[in-house]
């Protein structure tokens with residue numbers, strides 16, 4: 410069953426979320442009353458982030474500004490490419506990390522590594538680098554280079570003890586790209602709440618957090634197809650994160666084959682089997698980590714693990730264009746029958 414955020418009569422769901430019908434709602438429902446709709450967009454975390462706040466006019470704008478500032482602060486902190494950053498120093502000079510926020514997220518990441526037997530692993534950084542996904546020209550490395558990389562990958566090499574993160578192999582490097590965006594979103598939402606906001610929506614390039622309700626109604630979030638722009642389906646949510654992971658975000662093609670940025674830490678190659686996984690959970694950070702984890706675990710195992718986690722649901726689009734959902738979404742996700750997807754049979 411889905412947690413508080415869902416309603417049985419949800420009208421549908423999809424990959425790469427999209428917020429539906431906001432404009433009409435804003436104009437009609439709110440401006441006539443004492444509520445005000447404030448919407449701002451900024452380029453952040455490599456994407457356009459839009460925040461919409463519904464509330465008394467005097468606090469909305471300041472709340473969004475503070476939430477954006479916090480989001481920028483956190484995304485800077487987790488940027489492992491910044492030579493002045495704590496993660497860069499840890500990766501390149503072995504400087505221990507004592508920052509409580511990085512430790513908090515790293516601990517969650519390690520929990521999920523253990524729960525997924527290493528499918529989710531923030532020590533994949535050398536692979537992301539080798540395949541060129543930090544730059545503009547990613548390319549297929551030679552197999553020997555990939556094998557060499559694997560020698561220095563493994564979450565077991567990270568040690569958190571007495572508030573300090575260290576590593577037992579100097580070549581271990583971390584990349585929190587699979588979880589940090591969700592943490593940034595959770596922090597922006599926390600700021601909005603602190604400022605007294607009870608109705609808001611944060612959309613970070615298709616990763617969405619719905620805070621409260623949109624007035625009397627729920628927020629309507631659609632899921633976009635991993636190929637093309639059609640909406641696969643949609644659903645209504647409150648206090649819920651809808652976070653997508655996909656082979657369409659960063660990829661290149663070589664001899665007709667697609668290579669993307671989510672790696673199997675055991676093989677060193679991009680994972681095959683899923684083209685998009687959208688995770689629904691109350692905590693955006695965990696929703697983000699688990700979308701990557703599901704992607705790596707694969708369609709059967711990924712869905713099976715999510716079924717065991719209370720309040721968590723997933724929508725998977727396989728690389729054969731089948732749609733698979735966890736049982737809590739069976740009625741909640743309204744499928745767009747115009748799309749080309751078929752509903753996968755239960756194993």
Ligand code: AMP
Nearest residue numbers: 528529530531586587654670671672701
């Ligand atoms: P997401 O879009 O949330 O799935 O995150 C993708 C990012 O996670 C990649 O760009 C890498 O930085 C990182 N990543 C890739 N493979 C893994 C993995 N197996 N475990 C954890 N993080 C990964």
Ligand code: MG
Nearest residue numbers: 587697698701
């Ligand atoms: Mg993720």
